[in-house]
Amino acid sequence: MKDGLVVLDEVSYSYNPDRPVLRRCCFQLDADERVGLLGTNGSGKTTVLKMIVGLLKPDSGRVRIFGKLCRTERDFREVRRRVGFLFQDSDDQLFCPTVAEDVAFGPLNMGKSREEARQIVSRTLSLLGLPRFEDRITYKLSGGEKRLVALAAVLAMQPEVLLLDEPTAGLDDAAAQRVVDVLEELPQAMVIATHDPRLLDSPVNRLLRLSGGRLVAESDGDGAIGHLQLQTKP
Amino acid sequence: MSNVIENAGSYGASLAPTNGWCLNGVDPRTRLIAAFCFSMVVTALSSPTTLVAALGIAVVGAGWTGALTEQRWKRLIPINLLVLLLLGLLPLGGGATPVLSIGPITVAREGLVQAVLIGLKANAIVLGVLVLLARLEMASIGHALGTLGVPAKLTHLLLFTVRYLGVLQREYGRLRAAMKVRGFRPGVDWHTYRSFGYLVGMLLLRSVDRADRIVMAMKCRGFYDRFHPLDRAALTARDAWFTAIVLLVLAGLTVLEWA
Numbered sequence: 001m002k003d004g005l006v007v008l009d010e011v012s013y014s015y016n017p018d019r020p021v022l023r024r025c026c027f028q029l030d031a032d033e034r035v036g037l038l039g040t041n042g043s044g045k046t047t048v049l050k051m052i053v054g055l056l057k058p059d060s061g062r063v064r065i066f067g068k069l070c071r072t073e074r075d076f077r078e079v080r081r082r083v084g085f086l087f088q089d090s091d092d093q094l095f096c097p098t099v100a101e102d103v104a105f106g107p108l109n110m111g112k113s114r115e116e117a118r119q120i121v122s123r124t125l126s127l128l129g130l131p132r133f134e135d136r137i138t139y140k141l142s143g144g145e146k147r148l149v150a151l152a153a154v155l156a157m158q159p160e161v162l163l164l165d166e167p168t169a170g171l172d173d174a175a176a177q178r179v180v181d182v183l184e185e186l187p188q189a190m191v192i193a194t195h196d197p198r199l200l201d202s203p204v205n206r207l208l209r210l211s212g213g214r215l216v217a218e219s220d221g222d223g224a225i226g227h228l229q230l231q232t233k234p
Numbered sequence: 235m236s237n238v239i240e241n242a243g244s245y246g247a248s249l250a251p252t253n254g255w256c257l258n259g260v261d262p263r264t265r266l267i268a269a270f271c272f273s274m275v276v277t278a279l280s281s282p283t284t285l286v287a288a289l290g291i292a293v294v295g296a297g298w299t300g301a302l303t304e305q306r307w308k309r310l311i312p313i314n315l316l317v318l319l320l321l322g323l324l325p326l327g328g329g330a331t332p333v334l335s336i337g338p339i340t341v342a343r344e345g346l347v348q349a350v351l352i353g354l355k356a357n358a359i360v361l362g363v364l365v366l367l368a369r370l371e372m373a374s375i376g377h378a379l380g381t382l383g384v385p386a387k388l389t390h391l392l393l394f395t396v397r398y399l400g401v402l403q404r405e406y407g408r409l410r411a412a413m414k415v416r417g418f419r420p421g422v423d424w425h426t427y428r429s430f431g432y433l434v435g436m437l438l439l440r441s442v443d444r445a446d447r448i449v450m451a452m453k454c455r456g457f458y459d460r461f462h463p464l465d466r467a468a469l470t471a472r473d474a475w476f477t478a479i480v481l482l483v484l485a486g487l488t489v490l491e492w493a
Contacts, residue, residue, distance in 0.1 A: 080453060084454075087447065092451050095397055097393060109455060114464060139401070
């Protein structure tokens with residue numbers, strides 16, 4: 001089997017032994033793919049995303065990222081530099097006092113110099129249409145601005161893959177549309193956990209539904225089903 | 235608790251200095267050190283003349299810099315309530331020179347003087363610190379403390395508190411509103427105590443959860459126990475001038491006290 005960017009191979013996970021969230025679940029993300037992840041609340045969408053960056057370790061099964069088997073925290077450190085994760089609640093993500101510091105946080109952790117970090121900050125903010133946001137105080141931003149700044153913070157690390165957990169949840173129409181527009185323009189392969197039909201419409205080119213602890217192909221109504229790979233093993 | 239939490243939102247909207255204000259160009263570090271030295275010197279003063287002079291300097295400073303808004307002046311109220319309390323109690327503690335006696339109660343001169351001195355000191359210090367640190371964001375103060383060598387754990391604690399107080403406040407507001415819409419009215423009964431217990435417990439639990447998520451989010455961006463500050467501002471000529479003025483004032487006070 002050709003290795004995708006991200007491969008989950010029969011992973012199982014449970015927060016509570018009586019109710020497993022994932023049961024021998026399989027998933028593969030290839031380059032240029034934008035996968036929409038559907039599923040009811042509590043079906044395990046966030047769990048899948050967290051597993052990809054090693055925030056949760058599978059009870060069984062294998063996680064391969066960029067063709068490398070990842071088991072330990074050390075393996076995942078490298079992964080987290082190359083896979084960006086946008087959290088559902090931007091308040092969890094934006095913890096620095098100012099926008100500039102928050103966006104620079106990742107690049108500085110990656111060993112960039114202050115000067116480089118500053119350039120990355122202004123480049124990323126203007127890419128997302130947030131000019132002159134550098135000195136804004138993160139906790140005073142509106143919900144939509146927070147989401148975009150959090151996205152900027154993730155993009156500042158120049159990830160190759162994006163994991164987005166409900167990127168439009170809790171935003172008003174205009175703000176949500178702005179996030180959708182931004183995502184459409186991004187070149188990265190992504191996995192988007194969402195309920196928002198706007199996102200399923202255009203950024204996403206493959207739909208999966210998480211049900212009973214497994215991922216199954218979901219028809220998105222315009223023929224994309226032919227593009228689907230089988231995601232569950234019997 | 236809600237008061238503390240509600241005040242969290244009142245820090246300024248931007249770290250960018252507000253233009254046209256004379257302490258703007260002065261580094262937060264210099265201002266912090268100045269505030270610390272001023273407090274130390276005033277604490278050591280004991281002659282009424284010098285204390286009046288110190289308070290006078292603080293008041294003039296407040297007027298000259300225009301640093302104190304009405305809201306900041308109000309911060310002097312609580313400390314003066316305490317001073318009033320002392321003014322009422324200290325003279326009753328007995329002393330060599332009674333000023334007034336009504337029945338068993340004797341008002342002593344020593345206590346009165348002591349209370350007035352404490353009042354002068356407290357006001358001079360609070361006003362001086364307010365002037366010196368006015369219009370500084372908590373964030374800049376946190377960073378300045380960090381570069382001054384205050385342990386990282388403490389400055390992180392300060393910065394994270396400032397950042398998440400507002401989030402906690404909203405969480406508290408939501409829970410409180412949810413209680414209200416279900417007809418909860420606080421009273422003096424077990425139901426009220428239990429409900430507030432649940433509220434505080436829930437708030438704590440959610441904070442722990444949030445802390446976990448924040449750590450996860452930080453790990454996702456490559457954080458492993460070390461912060462790399464983005465700003466490292468250099469001291470300028472303004473800092474030198476400012477330091478000179480502060481030193482002059484402090485020296486003046488010292489001379490006035492002990493000469």
